[in-house]
Amino acid sequence: MPGKWDWLKDEIGFSNLLTGGKMLLKVISGKLSVDDLTKCALCPNMCRHTCPVSIVDGRETTSPAGKARVAFMIREGRLELNLENLEPLYMCLSCNICTLYCPFEFSVADLTRPINEEAVKKGVVFEEFKKVFENLENYGDVYGAKSEEENGKGKVLYIRGCTIRNELPELSEKALSLLKKLGFEVFTINETCCGIPAYNLGNVELFKKLADENAKKINQSKAELVITSCPSCAYAYRVLYPKYGVKLKPKVVHITEILGDRLKGLKAEGEVTYHNPCKLALGLDQKELLKDILNKIEGLTVKEPRKEFFCCGYGGSAISRLNPELAEEIAQERRKQLKDGADKVITACPSCKLALNSDELEVLDIVEFAHQLLGE
Amino acid sequence: MLDEIMKKSKPKNIENAIKKLSEKLGNKKISIKPADLFSYSHDYWLITFHWLLQGKVPAFPDVVVWPESREDVVEIVKIAHEEGVPVYPYGGGSGVLGGAIPEYGGIVVDVKRMRSVQVHEEDLVVEAETGINGHYLEEYLNKRGYTLGQIPQSLYPSTLGGWIATKAIGQFSTKYGGIEDMLLGIEAVIPPGKIVELKPHPRTATGPDLRKLFVGSEGIFGIITKAWLKIWPYPEERFLMSFASETLEDALDSVRRILRRGAKPAVVRIYDKIETKRHFYKFDEMYGKVGTVIIVEGDPKIARTEKEIVEEEFKGKPMGEEPVKHWLETRFIVKxxxxxxxxxxxxxxxxxxxxxxxxxxxxxxxxxxxxxxxxxxxxxxxxxxxxxxxxxxxxxxxxxxxxxxxxxxxxxxxxxxxxxxxxxxxxxxxxxxxxxxxRAKWLAEELDGAYELLKKIKHVIDEKNIINPGNMGV
CATH class of the missing domain: 3.30.300.330 (GMP Synthetase; Chain A, domain 3)
Incomplete structure (x- = not known):
């Protein structure tokens, strides 16, 4: 079989080799390449249709390639590193749906993150973020809630995450009960935020500090398995911590990952659709998991949503704080897409549930749904 | 710190215009922030990206506006007309010829926040605001069992308004036509801030077809705010075919004969020898030949007949479905x-x-x-x-x-x-x-005497020359 670039080698004749074709040959042999941010900045936005911000906000500046272009100009010193120019870079949900359609498999969040990190280092920080950093520094909780819970001991540790602890404590109760029904003897600890809000907002130092604290607590608990209901926590533990050299001894799973076949054969009625949490579906590469689990339930009609992947509007930590109206607009758009599937939605993330649940759409976490099916 | 290469002038009354825009629309819908002005200083005209890499832009606008309704657009055009300030409609910014560059400064109007859509199933019509994203629109229709059949390579970044304004066409055009064939009705705002609405009908003989005035208008007559388009039931059957021919002439003549017989394959693409090598290098038997990919789709009975016609007429070795699948998988890769x-x-x-x-x-x-x-x-x-x-x-x-x-x-x-x-x-x-x-200079050459007619029409509609001035050279 001919090679990918043989056609070009055929076309670049001897004379062209002397006038610059040599450089092209270096490119096609991988010896010369362009940096990733520049590549993204030069793209005509071939992932625009996947970007919830771009679809809803409509601004070129917050489109995926638009952000890359602004980041590129900041990096090159052509645009100033100030809050006004940073704002579009933070209009990102970190959902990474763009990656699915990028010929280079780039994540725009990852490409622009170095600029945000540089800004935090230089003290160019939005007031809205300073409060988050304070809460995390002082309480290890993104909401700033102080916990005096005692650390338990055992083999299976259940981590709730900040959102469930603060906003949906009943989900924690149901998860504990569900895990017990499924045969897991679980314990809890006095949790510290996994650090992902700090990471999302460009505060790497704080993220690393929280990661170290978490690792210490979790490793000291002697747990062999960590189960969490929060996809962001699972993503931080499994994907981000290793990147930053932080080691967790126990295996970490999202609760959906242990449900697997355990709901198979259970009976339900009616129609549901599903909302894939970005950090579970894309972050942990479990694109089919939620749909598969639901499809194994007897009698349940599982309808596909209009868009398989579309963030609820509250991912990435920044938009909901800097531009809550936009976050709500994105949630509203997602509700419309889900309603094209069914009026009842199953998801697997507390933030997604909070974002999407409304008068017109009943949104249940898979934990609640499974809990119902197994009999409350 | 970013130089402008193409900027011709700055509008005199821009400060007044910005003040009025702010009063009428509110500050949330407008921006004069440097990052926003930078984002609208270009479209996807490729040579300008060489300039961007050197820290140069084609031309900055003075203000960017994101209308949310046709009433907002009316206000913008009124203000622009009153103040004599240029206005440039903006969709997905994927145009490749500089049609959206604000070379005289002024107001860029990005319609992407206008994206409502509804289907009229019995009439096979979709009604949508023009800021709607192309892929979003097609996916919306597919979910309901329909297709627009307009699948340009820019489907992901472009908008409905951009398609109409540039007279766009998609990869499936041999069956479904270009945007001009799909357009049934249109709503636009023209100077001095007037709404023109041409309602959708299966056909209408009501004087010259004014809808067509806006097709390919590239934003020089007004801002297109809504359109009604023909849709098709989503194809039930799809046949994938490909061929390797000895010469380009063989392949071209094959397609000519197929179309003469009335068959309408949705997709036909004939690649010269270089591009066949480039796109289909994994298929040994196509290497060095002229490759063709064909997709026939639609009602099963009609599609089967069209497939037979293609097979009867094509001069080349049949290469099966795989090259077409490869094309389908790679057709949106732009890098x-x-x-x-x-x-x-x-x-x-x-x-x-x-x-x-x-x-x-x-x-x-x-x-x-x-x-x-x-x-x-x-x-x-x-x-x-x-x-x-x-x-x-x-x-x-x-x-x-x-x-x-x-x-x-x-x-x-x-x-x-x-x-x-x-x-x-x-x-x-x-x-x-x-x-x-x-391409403006070559347009004058091609249209010859008709170019003057285009200029006259432009002047009658936009006497102050405020709507995308300089585009197409008019």
């Missing part, structure tokens, strides 16, 4: 500019149309003309859209400017050669990318 432009390689595509009788001649003339420019590394083409009367050739060139020749000079040299060869070979200078600012 050459990202990979090569920063290294100084100048790349662009040029699409032209020609009648069958001149088709092969035009292909060779244009390829040879482009290759004659010093520094061109390759020039190639595929035929991408077909009609009973002729064909669209989509040329690609890449090259490295020789010493002492700037990227822009080199780029213009190749374009000059290609446009001249097209006109001399009996072709038209654009099939679907349109004119923009780049």
């Amino acid at each position: 050459e500019v990202s990979e090569f432009a920063p290294l100084g390689v100048v790349i662009d595509t040029i699409e032209v149309a020609v009648n069958w009788s001149n088709a092969a001649k035009l292909y060779y003339n244009v390829v040879n003309a482009m290759k004659s420019v010093k520094g061109v590394l390759f020039a190639s083409a595929h035929a991408s859209h077909f009609y009973p009367q002729g064909v669209c050739f989509y040329f690609t060139f890449a090259g490295l400017p020789p010493k002492n020749v700037s990227a822009t000079e080199f780029y213009n040299q190749v374009w000059d050669k290609a446009m001249k060869a097209t006109l001399e070979s009996g072709g038209t200078i654009s099939h679907h990318h349109g004119i923009g600012r780049h």
